[in-house]
Amino acid sequence: MTAAADFHGVESLDPRIHFGDEQTLFALKREYIDVEVIARFTVDGEPVSKARARFTNRGSKTRVYTPEKTRVAEERVAWSFREVAPWHEPDNEFTYGVMAVFFSDTRQRRDVDNMLKLICDGLNGVAWHDDVQVEEIAGRRGRDLIGNARTDILIYRIGKIQRPEKACLQCKQPFLIYNSTSRQKYCSAQCRSDARKANRVRTCTNCGETFEANPSDESTRCSRKCRTDATTKLLVCVGCGTSFRRPQSWVKTDASWCSRTCQDQNLTHCKHGHEFTPENVYRRPSGGARECRTCRAASSKARRTAPSPPTEIAYDTEETAA
Structure with missing residues (x-):
């Protein structure tokens, strides 16, 4: 049985790829097990590794910048994604996975992890808010004929981010919490305001009318007249x-x-x-x-x-x- 039959006639990411290529089968594995594919696209040109940040001094200030070659490569990845998935809006509620196959027509040494890092950084603000949402990543490096250098990329959605929840003390609805907000009691500023107002509302022990008081004030009477009537x-x-x-x-x-x-x-x-x-x-x-x-x-x-x-x-x- 041929590879094409195994994948039920799925088209290649790039017309230059034959289904007999081992790298192509690797790139299609995720789609074969029925995941939510966001985009499949190809970036032409020699794959580029993520270069470290550079520093420069201007007077007494130090400026950090990304090298020009890395910046241009990240922009090419972002524009290629927008061309095939213009409808997609970045969010911070889902996790994603990345699969990439890097075809080089030279023998220059490149690390796969650095090339994957460039893809993740290039799609920040385009496919996701931050690449911390990428929970699965896979890459493979291959060689092709001169003039066929490219990068085949598959972006897919895994599921919702699992975060701990807590019930709001005011509306009783669950809301997401983080390590920095573990002591938060209310889901929103409106619920916090409503809870403070509820704490202010009290019943006067003298006349029986309701009134608003400062939460730090332990007064149980609504006015000076009621306080006078109660103590005299x-x-x-x-x-x-x-x-x-x-x-x-x-x-x-x-x-x-x-x-x-x-x-x-x-x-x-x-x-x-x-x-x-x-x-x-x-x-x-x-x-x-x-x-x-x-x-x-x-x-x-x-x-x-x-x-x-x-x-x-x-x-x-x-x-x-x-």
């Missing part, structure tokens, strides 16, 4: 009937006065029934409410005449035992 108590002045508020820690009884002036004007007797006359009123030097002099004198006398508590005598236990 509403009282009515026993003298003038005016409503007023006092901190809850200050309030000991509901019978309170709105001000010291109101208390002086309306309170005429102390709690023991003594009248507040100018001679019976005492005020501390530091200020404060009126005090009854009669009550102060009685309290002072009771303290002086109160019996003293018995004094306990401490005995030394060692001396007592002796």
